[in-house]
Amino acid sequence: MRQHVDRRHALILRLLGERGTLRVADLARELDVSPVTLRRDVETLAARGRLRRLHGAVVRSEATAEPPSRAADPVRGAVIGMVVPTTEYYYADVVRGAREAVEAHGARLVVALSRYLPGEDGVQADRLLASGAHGLLLTPSWETGSPGPGEGLRITERAVPTVLVERSAPHGHPAAALDRVRSDHAHGAAEAVRHLAALGHRRIALAAQDSPTTAELRRGHEAAVAALGLLPAPAAPPGPASPATEAERFERTFRQLRTAVEEHGVSAAIVHSDVDAIVLVPRLRAHGIRIPGDLAVITYDDEVAGLADLPLTAVAPAKRAVGRRAAELLLSRLAEPSGTREPGQHLDILPELRVRESCGPSLSAASR
Incomplete structure (x- = not known):
């Protein structure tokens, strides 16, 4: 024996x-x-x-x-499951950063997509675990970036380490106890306001599409306007009760910005996202609004802002760093000796402001 x-x-x-x-x-x-x-x-x-x-x-x-x-890395050969809404646009760099970190440790990243379908992130996470994943990087399809009533209540019940990526949960929610890594979008919006205020703009609008990022952008915009003693921009009128088409949503944003400039003295705007800004700027110019003469523009995301006909100043979340740091945090959890656990971590990564032509010079210099 x-x-x-x-x-x-x-x-x-x-x-x-x-x-x-x-x-x-x-x-x-x-x-x-x-x-x-x-x-x-x-x-x-x-x-x-x-x-x-x-x-x-x-x-x-x-x-x-x-x-x-x-000697082997303690997590060498581990399988890391990652659930994201898409691998296009914003999340392409998040996934790239996670993959680089995972492969640097001799582990393997496996990606699944939820396509923003309700409940699909849970389905995909369970599928990854059934196929052998040792831990999860999870971006739930929460419309506001945080769970709504009744959402995500069972997120901590899986018996593997899980790190939230670009998502957060309010205090008291079960998911608030999870490790998380996200971009500090409120800081990014505030930095855009601060830059525009330094150029002399006193009334700065925010034109943001509905997304998991929007609530944080509004929070940062409002906080910076108040902290810097700026004038409030006119509030956008409520949209239709039923979801608008993409064309209707864009048309409403265009009308709001044009009215804000022509009737309310708005001289600068933060536009989310790059795609909206690239379409809005030529149309505003075609209707007699000079960019940046009448309206300085900063866009949010910086996926394609530098490729516009008029290169757009943009706030750039550190997407690749978010993916990398989230993966490193998860790998560190897997490497912890059995029976031990370091305190949980909530890591916010600050976006970067990249100045291009769409803001123009300071208003005092432009008037000389």
Whole structure:
């Protein structure tokens, strides 16, 4: 019997040497032993320093790796599941940053898409876990960037480490206890207001489409206007009760900005997103509004702002850094020894203002 145990231990160590990381459940099936027997083997080998235990998995230790000078990363071979609404536009760089961090540790990133469909992020997360993911990077399809009434209440029930990406939950919500990494969009909007105020603008509008980013943009815009003692811009009239088409939404935004300039003395605007700004600016100019002479413009996202006919000043969230830091945080959770856990982290990453031509010079310099 002793010889059989030794052979099993040797096989476990050989498999770890080949693969780096093994899920305990998969290893029990492969060795055709009960979970209780395998747990006993894992405890014995961990006590000898031959392997390390993670959340539902084991990884090789320095004593297992050959040669000793090439000790494995503790999360080498781990599978990281990532659920995002899309891999286009904004999230392309978020995913790219996460992939770079994961692959730098010898782990693997697997991506699933929710397409903003209600409840689909949970479906995709469970699918990734069933296929062997050791941890999750999760961007739920919350319309306002935070869960609405009844949303996300079961998000902490999965038995793997989970990091929220570009999302947050209010205090008291179960998801508020999760690690999170997000862009500080309120800071980004406030920096845009501060820059425009420094150029001499006193009435600065915000034209933002409905998205998970919008609430934070409004919060930052309003806070900066108040802090700098600026004049409030006219509030946008309420939209239609039923969802507008993209053309109707754009037409409403155009009319609001034109009226704000011509009738309410607005001389600067923050437009979310780049795509809206690239279409709005030529149309405003065609109706006699000079950009930046009559209206200085800063756009939000900086996906394509620099490619516009008139290069647009833009606030650029550090999307790649968000993905990278979220992945690194999740990997650090997986590497924690069994039974230990560092305090949770809520990390906000500040966007960057990139100044181009659409703001123009200061108003005092332009008047000379």
